[in-house]
Amino acid sequence: PVRLGGLGIPMPNEECKYEYEASRQITNSLKELIISQKLMETCSKKVIEDEKKHMKMLKGNRSKLVYCQLLGKLDVSTKRVLEMAKEKGASSWLTTLPLDWLGYILNRQEFRDSIALRYNWKIRDMPAYCGCGKENDIDHSLSCKKGEFVI
Secondary structure: HHHHHHOOOHHHHHHHHHHHHHHHHHOHHHHHHHHHOOOOOOOOOHHHHHHHHHHHHHHHHHHHHHHHHHHHOHHHHHHHHHHHHHHOOOOHHHHHOHHHHHHOOOOHHHHHHHHHOOOOOOOOOOOOOOOOOOOHHHHHHHOOOOOOOOO
């Protein structure tokens, strides 16, 4: 999930078995009503809501477990990058609706560069040298007054 430093893109082949089981658990009381042909009043909406909350909690726990397993396999600098991506507000741009009239829209290159900055990856097609003549890196390109990236 985005709140754990990810991109919020689920992997359907891994999620399907958990989502299927959640659907079965949540609709179990309704299924029993249909089989027994009882009135709907005997099924409490609270039971269904509680089951939804429980399944959501299980999904969150599963995500945290995967995150911890992944964290154990990473080097120190990559762990730091993920920790920064988890900070409050660091992922809001990934979940914001792309509203053109508010300027909340990124083209393909801007999105790709933003992802590279988020995970401290090398930006593709970045010039080796700045317009000022110095060697170019992300820090220099964002701070050089003669470079092409200053707003």
